[in-house]
Amino acid sequence: MMCGEWQVSIRRASAALEFDRSTYHYQSCRPDQALLAARIKTIRETRVRYGYRRVQVLLRREGWVIKQKRTRRIYNELGLQLRNKTPKLRVKAKLREDRAPATRPNDVWAMDFVHDQLATGRKIRVLTVIDTFSRFSPVVDPRFSYRAEHVVATLERVCAKVGYPRTIRVDQDSEFISRDLDLWAYTKGVTLDFSRPGKPTDNAFIEAFNGASGANV
Structure with a gap:
């Protein structure tokens, strides 16, 4: 805002505010949380007894570079914590649209x-x-x-x-x-x-x- 209103360069504005210019140009490298949350939720739709640690293992296998602490936070935010009782059968699950019929032996x-x-x-x-x-x-x-x-x-x-x-x-x-x-x-x-x-x-x-x-x- 200061650069636009006062017509000054980013360098002069950063010096006046004692603000590191690298922060202004920084772009987050973190993977999109919505995609990560969706993937965690998809894993738990079929692996209903997987805790966040085992979900973390599957994510790492798929190439996600994330810490277990973040997996646990998103896992908990989605309300996926394991209960003592088995999930009730009346809970509706999504249709399996990703299945294809076998085309050969051992498929x-x-x-x-x-x-x-x-x-x-x-x-x-x-x-x-x-x-x-x-x-x-x-x-x-x-x-x-x-x-x-x-x-x-x-x-x-x-x-x-x-x-x-x-x-x-x-x-x-x-x-x-x-x-x-x-x-x-x-x-x-x-x-x-x-x-x-x-x-x-x-x-x-x-x-x-x-x-x-x-x-x-």
Whole structure:
């Protein structure tokens, strides 16, 4: 304003006000906060149990150069803090418009658990996987106890034989949102495509496969 009203140069105005000229010419290099906030919100729409630390990891992988403190601030401003209870199923999620049908084998796999009980009464969990293009099931693996590290071990064993998929569709089971599976997928270049909470039709291929299998159990 002073330069315009008094017709003086920036240098003379800065000297009179004892103002550093570099501040006048400074342009912020910070990434646009609206874009960052939108990306954080998008991540949490499918990874509903991710805290700000795990969101920060994904942002760094995508090339965002930001401090964890800023991620936490925006995360909290968006009201994304984790609650003790699982989000209610009546909460409406956005439609999955980013999904494309598989075009070749190992393009998209779908994965889930089914449960059964032996004649002795002991319960088992069965990891089922299906290729959504070929309808081939690379693995049906039963265990008495199935943890995240077991899922990783099973996938690594199977992928060594048939190859790694480009994408695996999964739901929000604790084994699928675990750090173990996330790190494995990132290392192998596999995308984990999470279903929306309360939307089993997002993973309809594995639901149909498990339904048909269950009829014969």
